[in-house]
Amino acid sequence: MPIAPAYDWVAHHAMVSPDRSAWADIDSTGDGAGLACNWREADERVGRSAAMLRDDFGVGRGDRVVMFSMNRVEFIEVQFACARLGAVFVPVNWRLTVHELDYIVSDAAATVLCADPEFGDTAAELTQRTNVPHLVVFSGAGSHPEGSVDYDDALAAAANRIDADPALLPVMPELTHDDPLTIMYTSGTTGRPKGAIITHGMSFWNSINLAELSDLGRSMVNFCFLPLFHTGGLNCYTNPAAYFGGSTLIMRTFDPGEALDLINDPERGITHFLGVPANYLFMGQHEKFATTDFSGVVTTAIGGAPSALPLLQMWEKVGCPLIQAFGMTETSPMVTSISKEMAVRKAGSAGLPGMNTAIRIVGEDGNDVAPGEIGELWCKGPNITPGYWNNPEATADAITNGWLHTGDAAQMDEDGYMYIVDRWKDMYISGGENVYPSEVESALFDLAGIADVAVIGLPDEKWGEVGQAVIVKSPDAAGSVLDETAILNFCRERLARFKVPQSVRFIDELPRNATGKILKRELRG
Structure with missing residues (x-):
């Protein structure tokens, strides 16, 4: 072919x-x-x-x-x-x-x-x-x-x-369609970023997949307030708007009050926008939210992290059901999405696969699990990356016979709707940004006085999740100043702000299983 x-x-x-x-x-x-x-x-x-x-x-x-x-x-x-x-x-x-x-x-x-x-x-x-x-x-x-x-x-x-x-x-x-258009780097579970190759075909098929449930077309006016370096800002819906001949209004950095003013301005004619839960929470808590006219908005989509039911209900009351979706940088990004009609009825679900994408929920034995059972989400289709730039090992680990292992634990209900229930791996999402604990742990091991460390994601009302560094001090740290302030300041020098843990906990020993793997579920309590 x-x-x-x-x-x-x-x-x-x-x-x-x-x-x-x-x-x-x-x-x-x-x-x-x-x-x-x-x-x-x-x-x-x-x-x-x-x-x-x-x-x-x-x-x-x-x-x-x-x-x-x-x-x-x-x-x-x-x-x-x-x-x-x-x-x-x-x-x-x-x-x-x-x-x-x-x-x-x-x-x-x-x-x-x-x-x-x-x-x-x-x-x-x-x-x-x-x-x-x-x-x-x-x-x-x-x-x-x-x-x-x-x-x-x-x-x-x-x-x-x-x-x-x-x-x-x-x-x-x-x-x-096989020629590379973009390389988007994502934090890797090995501590090194990986360059996901986004092809011309992936960008095309993502536009087609999004069109069905998001009502994309030539008359759309996309409001982009997510960072364009992120797949959510660039590929939902900025590039799809360009494919269909619509227009995009670009906000330099997100401000909830200014965003509401723009949505409320009939001359702007905004019809579409995508945000992470924090964006919708901050707009919903702003004093201008109650007086904003949302009648011209066609599609409001939410991704990056699971959405709380009260947040979905808040936006539904103003006539903007939030279309929940699941995607990754490696999937250009849409994998699944939910219709406006089902957004509240199937609250918590990331929806059904895009028309040109297939999904599986796979157990540890490599076989599909039954509805209601938890497994790892795999996906396949023309919108899926062919691999990682300069990294054949990561490509081989992530893709099996064309099926991308997402690293997310999921389950499917009897109607075929998919729910993300946990991280198959240890990644957590803070303010819409993926944080891989191994990258933070790798940086912390360079700090003298640390014998062992585990970073976990904890629930947070504002950011969805924030990091906590669980530290075991080395015996020679007794005479040094190794406290929470010193550790967080070290992280701020080495890491982007969203990766810096919000708190530090000191314990005598990290819990591990028989093979030596840290039992992070025990640390989370």
């Missing part, structure tokens, strides 16, 4: 709907902010960006371009510029420390790093540490390090070259 070709979505909409809105920044944060484009303008800017990457920095098919930025139009622009060249877009989490980013950028072996000026100094240090040849910094307030290239200046120069010779305008090469 021939592999389907990949197409240039932006160029298509520029021909079909040139004057319809494509995307826009919705808050002003300095020079270059507030950028808004219709599809004709978006196509022009993507072409210039692609020409700049190709002609100024030698970016070609298969080369990686790292994006280190907060939400802004240029984030999406560079992604589609990479697609037009057959290059690979690598968004990274700006919340990470240089120590964490060093491994990711080195592993990606990027040709160019594009950075928000707010992170200019960090980006300069990162390019030096990882030997990335070129640093491009967007316009706006912040640092523009010596030797970096201003994005707008480079775009203008590319436009002049194209005006003089239109043959210089890049055209997408012959790509297929």
